[in-house]
Amino acid sequence: MRPVSVRRTVTALVSALALASTAASPAAGAPRTIELVNLGDSFSAAFGTGGLQQVEGVDSCDQGTGRDHVDELGSHPRVEVTLDAACAGYTAQEVEDLVSTKPVREALATADVVTLTMGGNDIGWAEFIGTCSAAAEAESGPAPCDALLAQAPARIAAASSSAAETADAIGTESDARIVVLGYPNLFDDRQDSPLISAGRAAQLNDWTDELNAALAAAVAEEGAVFVDVTDRFRGHGVGSADPWILFAPEAGAHNLHPTERGYLCGYFPGLLSQVARTR
Template sequence: MAGRNKPRTFALFTAACAAAALAVAGWAPAAQADASTINYVNLGDSYSAGFGSGSVMPGPVPGCFQGSGATHVTAIDALDGVVLTANGACAGASTQQVALMASALSGQLAHADLVTLSLGGNDLDFAGTIAACSTLGTAAACDHATAAGWAALPEVQARVHAVLAQIDAQTPGTILVLGYPRLLATSNGDQPLMTAANARTLNKLTDALNRGISKATHGTSVTFVPVLGPFNNHGINADNSWIYFNQANLADPFNLHPTTAGYLNGYYPAVRNHIHLNQLGW
């Protein structure tokens, strides 16, 4: 998902320049690796790009940005025998842009043993919905935004399914598509960002998005990895929040993304439970 009021400098690469930019970046199809090496490819939006951890850094192509800190991706890469051959995740990526990156990384995907990604949140304009339901919005704006979100869910699910089917056809590896956490804690009542009632409304939309992503795996070999459990009681306004929120700067691009603790204590254990190294060639 994208951060609220993201500066225009965080716009993603266009479809026309994606493949060329990858070539400039020096990414070529991967050669056949040693049988004991687990080739790992990461794709997706800002939740796979590590926004919220470290600082903003350039990604593999112009206009693509990632977080520089520790995440579930770096933790997986650190596992014995695992080699991250390509990290094509970009903050703000739509499902279409994830598909473009997957096409550009066809060589790496053809030799991948493991693929992780997150997608769908930007197609739903979740960041815009949060803005509409925040203390800066209005009741009417929140109602309109959430209604639009619910109406868009079937199309988002169809887009996610199309991308997952594409990646499934591109790689023989295990594919794990990651869900999204509930960003907002409601246990402590109203919060700086919004009322508890609006937070509950948005959490229900997140739950529905996750159900759609899970259903989008049907007919593919992709496995859905939920993270609602690990992030329970760790949303914004919780006593121990794992979601980054800079109240002093609502335009901070890291807002509404997991912190380093969220990635390492929330996402990583959930994903690690689905990674069986002995079945991936190690």
């Protein structure tokens, strides 16, 4: 069950959307429905909320079953999620390949908003976290992590270039507002945690910021809008007193993704602000 404070926040924001939708409507008649298509990787696929479900008609496309920012927006009477084909583990290239399939092209043709996250799998954040974790450094020392961190700039450059191509492919199929959501800093870097030292956490958070900046610049060149969520998640990383990023031994692949509260309080306001601007 969501905390009451989350529900109040969501209710207030949805009211704002209702006002924006009404303002955007013709003088006569009811406000129109905004059609939304959701694509991208696990940060768009509700990973971190628990459960596992497959998207029908898309090969190897897994999503979490809990409530996220897309579900919350889709519950609004003036928003229809016409396609939710975000897939955990997808790279930007795999999202681009999905765009070329018939069901996705058809949904994009009438969409008003397309939302997605992409780029994290291109640079291989899971590899960085595994190599730079406290356990890995205790076993192998700092050299493997240092070597991998030295690759970050080149990986980020490649990821942002691929993201730009994906945004361009979406824009070719759709006149929709393309909203690319960024990634939160996963760790509280003010102190060591069982997962990672404060120093390594700070380095990985810095590279997340670099990735977000590169993605923002790249997709803007293709006419997409980038939404940075780092400020909303600040103070809620792994190791904080109130984490919005999941880390639990039993969570498996859901680890290091936003919790339901993270999606609703961190991602939802940013997405809503862009949908409310849609005309």
